[in-house]
Amino acid sequence: MPNISAKGQAMPESPIRKLVPYAEKATEQGKEIFYLNIGQPDIKTPQVALDAVKNNDLEIISYSHSAGFASYREKLAGYYQRVNLPIESEDIIITTGGSEALLFAMGSITDPGDEVIIPEPFYANYNGFATSAGVEVVPVQAKFENGFALPPIAEFEKLITDRTKAILICNPGNPTGYLYTQEEIEQLSALVKKYDLFLVADEVYREFAYEGLKHFSVMAQEGLDEHAIMIDSVSKRYSMCGARIGCLVSKNKAVMQTAMKFAQARLSPPTFAQIASEAALETPQSYFNEVIEEYVQRRDTLIQGLESIPGVKVAKPNGAFYCIAELPVSDAEDFAKWMLEDFDYNGQTIMVAPAQGFYSTPNTGNNQVRIAYVLEQDNLKKAVEILRKGLEKYQAK
Template identity: 65%
Template sequence: MPNISIRGKRMPQSPIRKLAPYADIAVQKGHKVYHLNIGQPDIKSPELAIEALRNFELDIIEYGPSAGFDSYRKKLAKFYNDQDIDVNFEDIMITTGGSEALLFALGSIMDPGDEIIIPEPFYANYIAFSEESSATVVPVNTVLENGFALPSMDAFEKAITPKTKAILICNPSNPTGNLYSEDEIKQLGEIVKKHDLFLIADEVYRKFIYDGDEFFSVMNLVGLEQNVIMIDSVSKRYSMCGARIGCMVTQNKQVIATAMKFAQARLCPPTIGQIACEAAIATPQSYFDEVIAEYKERRDTLVAELDKIKGVVVNKPKAAFYCIVELPVDNTEDFAQWLLEKYDLNGETVMISPASGFYSTPGLGLNQVRIAYVLKKEDLIQAVHILKDAIQVYNKQKEINTVEANS
């Protein structure tokens, strides 16, 4: 039998999606599954985007430009300009989701064996994207005890080697829900400048910030225009995950020109998705005000309910709609599968994402999960109620199994 590639063998499974077959089986058994595992908002997409799709009248859905439609890029540039980010449409490349934007960025700047420093825990697919780009991830650990604050600059300095090519951050953070301050971003900028590195920032959750905190984009770092690459997406901003439209933004013309080669190889980003997204840019601020208020209430509800469970540790997220939760179980990978395969409470169970998949350092996150608070408040309350019962049942079964094994 022919061999699978080494790269294919090294590609990690998604901790968010790999348990999906077990969830499917649970549903087939007639169980209701509360999905706390994936950041698929239940918020309605903007009516402007939906209306644009309803009025779609092209006779032929043709290839578009590899960089995306100029009309969309120009409106997107104005969107950023209105947020005090000084870019023009030629600094923007439209991509098939934020994932492709990051792949293009890594493919444009990383050589085999180059290292990219990432604060962990981080979005699980960063490992997969780095693997596809033959880059080596160098993690810098953050901890739940201080809200997963950005590591000290000394920690970054110690992680830098002659092979270091870039630092990658997600701000606001998926999976921790943390928000890096302007001061933290500027300190990171100083390190990037000192070592002449690229700074890639995944800023797709920029709209979801709570409690009066303010967002500071890496695109506002003065003197680092050639070092900074921003990744963005409409998936969460407009609750349009299926549109598969994102973008890569940089004022580094060489990076844009290199990324264009990758863009041409995949031909073009989705035409229909761009039509919907171009219309969505005109979405009024009132839409976001309502969405942010809803997520804030969901966050507060989730944290309040989790705090009622003995042994559970959780910080209140500052942004996005995720949090890392420490559970009183020894292995959340096993626990998450058990929830779907062997447990239910009155025909209901929950699906969670084991957090170990969001770390690249072996052994970390074994008793943690990522929870996405994208369900309505009533469902969040019920899901946590189920989780509380499940933890008790699971640990009791573990104790019984241990006693039987030792007898």
Template identity: 70%
Template sequence: MPTISRKGLLMPESPIRKLVPFAEQAVKDGKSIYYLNIGQPDIKTPEVALEAVKNNTVEILSYSRSEGSDTYRKKLAAYYNKFDIDVTHKDIVVTTGASEGLLFLFSSIMDPGDEVIISEPFYANYIAFSTSSGVNVVPAVCSIEDNFALPSIETFEKLITPKTKAILICNPGNPTGYLYSKEEINKLASLAIKHDLFLVADEVYREFVYDGQSHYSIMQVEGLQEHAVVIDSVSKRYSMCGARVGCLVSKNKTVLQTVLKFAQARLSPPTYAQIASEAALDTPQSYFDDVIAEYVERRDTLITELRKIDGVKVGTPKGAFYCIVELPIKNSDDFAQWLLESFDVNGETVMVAPAGGFYSTPGLGLNQVRIAYVLKKESLIKAVHILKEALKVYKD
């Protein structure tokens, strides 16, 4: 029988989606599920974006430019300019989601066997992107004990080898909600310049920053222009996950020209979704003010309720809408599956994402789960109550 590739065998399952069959069976069995496993906001998509698709006058749904439409990229550049990020539309390539942007970037700046340093835990698909590109992930391990703060720059520097080509961060972070300070960004920037590395920042949660803090982009660092690459997306910002529109932003022309070749090979990003994304840029600030206030309430509610459970440890996210929760268990994969298959409270159960898939270091995160607080406060309270009752009876 023909065999599949080694790369295919190495490609990891999504820790977020691999439990879907068990959830589907639980629903068939009559259970209701609180979905805390995936970052799909329940916030409404801005009406201006939906109306742009409903009421457009397109008669032929044609290809756009491979780098994205001029009008969309120009409005994107204006958006970044508001945050003191000095770019033009020529510094932007529109991609089919942030995922495609990272895939194109990995293939553009690294060869098979090269290394990328990533602070750990990290977005699980970073492993999938590196596997697709033949790139090795080198983790800089963070700890729940200090709220997943950035490891020391000395720790980062010790990980650099002749194979290292890039440092990748997510700011604010998925799955931890950690927000990098200006000081931390500047230290990473200095390290990237010193060792002639790319500094890549996944900034898709840029708007979701709490407690009076502000987001500082790597694109704001003076002297980093040739090293900095930002990955962005409309998915979370405008609750438009299904649009699958993201972008790659850099002042490095060689990087952009190389990424464009990969973009040309897939022809173009989706036209209708670009229309919606362009219109979404007209979303008023009041929308974000309301959304941020809602997420802060949800975060505070979730953390308060979780800390009432004996043996549970959780940090305080400063951005995004995720947190890592350490549970008094040994295997969160088994626990998450058991919740769906064998446990409920009055016909209700919870779906969480086992955190082991957010680590590349073997053995780490096995007693942790990631929770996305994308449900209303009342639902979060009920979901945590179910977790509390489940932990009383669960046996590893």
């Protein structure tokens, strides 16, 4: 039999999806599962986006420009300008999800063997994207105790080598929900300028900032035009995960010209999804106000419930819709599997994402899980009670 590539063997499984076979078996056994493992909102997609697909009069589903519809890029630039980001349509390439934007970014700014510094825990697929690009992830560990705030700049600086090409952050954070302050972005900006690096910011959760806090984008940072690369997506903003539309944004013309070659190689982003995404830009602010209020209530319901479980600790998020919880277990992945295979409470169980896969450092986060509060509050309360009962039984084994 021919050999599988070393790259393929090194490609990590997703901690978000790796337990799906256990969930499928649990479903076959008749269990009802509350899915807390994946950031799939149950918020309704804006009707204007659904209607744009339903009511279009296309006779040919043709390719678009490799950078995406010109009309969409113009309107998207207008959206950014309304939130005080100085972005023009030529600074934007539409991609097949934020994932492709990250792949384009890594392909454009790194070579095999180069390094990217990332605060951990981080979005698990960064490991996969880095493996695809032949890039080494160099982690700098954020601390549970301070809510996963930006590690000290000195910790970043001592990791920089002649192979370092970029620092990558997610703001607000997945899986932590941490929202970086303007001061923290300014500190990172000064660092990447000092060492002539790129600062790549995954900002797909930009709308989801709580407690009156404001999101500060790398694209708003003065003097960073040649260093800043922003990743964005419609998936979370408009509850359109299945549309698979994102974008790569930068003022650096060399980066955009290079990324465009990757865009041309994959031809174009999907037509119907661009139609929906362009229409979604007409969504009124009232939609976001209601969604943010709902997520704050869900967050508070979840955090209050988790903190009431003996031995459970949780880092309270200020953005996105995730939190990291520490459980009174030594192996959270084993516990998560057990909850699906061997446990139910009144015929119900939960699925969580073991947090170990959100770290690059081995044997880190073993007792942590990521929980997505994307379910309505009544179901979150039920899920917390199932977790409580499950922990009691698991610890008594």
